[in-house]
């Protein structure tokens with residue numbers, strides 16, 4: 001069962017004098033996301049991540065292409081889709097002089113909740129998102145972290161089957177980020193919520209996402225699990241050596257070495273294959289009389305894939 | 312049906328809460344309307360207008376404040392979200408234009424009624440003008456006419472803001488003044504130059520002012536003012552809601568809905 005099925009979505013924004021300036025934000029994006037999955041959308045700034053999420057959430061109409069969201073056609077039945085999805089973004093904002101509980105209640109009512117059902121939903125969200133001590137605080141008096149948690153709480157007000165999270169941990173301190181990530185994982189685990197999220201933190205994507213799409217310039221450049229991506233986008237392996245600078249100088253020219261970075265007494269060599277090159281490199285160092293004090297072989301990180309693709 | 316009512320109530324309650332928290336809005340509710348009635352009332356003394364003429368002018372200034380206060384509440388339904396950059400959240404929810412406009416209009420009518428009562432008391436105490444002299448039925452019809460006009464203008468302002476963003480914000484305060492100048496705020500519309508009088512006849516409030524004033528000794532300029540007033544109102548309510556719906560759809564196409572939220 002698919003939560004999202006999108007074909008060839010295109011979007012061009014027109015702005016400026018006489019709307020002549022064109023920004024092609026999406027140039028044909030196709031996706032299938034199964035129900036209950038956590039799907040990550042990664043890419044550099046301006047890649048079209050927010051545009052993609054907004055189209056799938058019915059906030060923006062695509063110029064071309066079609067999509068089926070939770071079994072409903074995106075253009076024909078936006079109302080039916082809206083009841084069942086929600087969205088939170090890292091830069092969300094709400095009415096300045098409403099209190100936390102009033103904001104949650106307002107959006108709850110827009111989804112048809114009232115009376116005791118509304119009250120208990122608000123209580124539950126306030127508790128889950130750790131806003132209990134702030135529930136009577138006005139929005140403009142909240143800190144960034146609290147605003148973010150409120151945005152997340154708001155996005156859960158209709159118990160969405162499909163949840164879009166646009167940079168949910170943007171600007172949060174590490175301790176809070178960890179809790180937010182745990183909460184996202186729990187949502188899928190406990191309720192089977194399908195989650196589509198964008199993030200700039202690779203660890204977040206690696207930890208949470210079943211599948212990742214890497215987009216740039218409005219196109220999907222790569223799609224797969226984090227391991228897939230690391231395997232397929234051969235960024236090479238990293239061999240790190242603790243060796244004096246004189247010895248290091250000769251290594252960069254060795255066959256199979258793609259990149260060499262010297263930092264804090266470590267020489268990091270990106271090579272085509274660690275298995276094949278490690279022996280050769282040590283041999284070469286030995287011959288030149290350099291002293292090797294430590295050797296590490298590092299797994300390629302998703303971050304390396306990101307840097308490679310974003311180039 | 313129940314969900315319809317809940318959604319309408321959501322917007323009504325939001326406007327009430329915002330109004331109660333912002334002192335600026337209280338100012339709007341009392342200060343300018345009272346300044347208006349006092350200055351116009353004193354002018355009628357200086358010009359030695361007859362009591363009937365004075366009531367003619369005072370009805371105009373009271374209508375202006377009542378329509379304006381009610382209309383602002385309707386416009387706030389969209390302006391609050393523009394100012395707080397939270398527009399996308401409400402249009403992500405399964406709501407329709409009517410929930411937003413009816414909810415805020417209900418609060419607008421309540422606030423309009425408060426302002427009118429305040430002004431009526433002031434006009435009666437300071438200038439001996441009693442708007443209740445014609446009986447509660449006619450007064451109620453007149454106020455309903457004011458509120459319907461306010462609703463239409465308010466929804467059209469919302470549509471302008473959705474089309475042009477904050478650049479159209481000023482229309483929230485300007486539009487009502489234009490409407491009242493055309494509808495004959497201090498004069499019968501027969502004094503307006505030909506083509507402008509034609510525009511005046513297309514404004515519902517013109518007929519409600521005419522109807523109300525006819526009970527203060529000024530012969531009606533129209534045969535059936537109430538039929539015209541309500542008929543035109545119904546047509547404009549339909550049109551303004553269509554316009555706002557279309558404007559919102561346009562923001563979903565151009566991306567303005569997102570830009571107003573960041």
Ligand SMILES: Nc1ncnc2c1ncn2[C@@H]1O[C@H](COP(=O)(O)OP(=O)(O)O)[C@@H](O)[C@H]1O
Pocket residue numbers: 013014015023024025043044045046047048049050051052565566567569570
């Ligand atoms: N509402 C909008 N109006 C005009 N241009 C936009 C709008 N939203 C995004 N863009 C442009 O489209 C491109 C993609 O933006 P976006 O989807 O926000 O990227 P990302 O979220 O990946 O950083 C950018 O060049 C951005 O300037």
Ligand SMILES: [Mg+2]
Pocket residue numbers: 049050051166
């Ligand atoms: Mg973005």
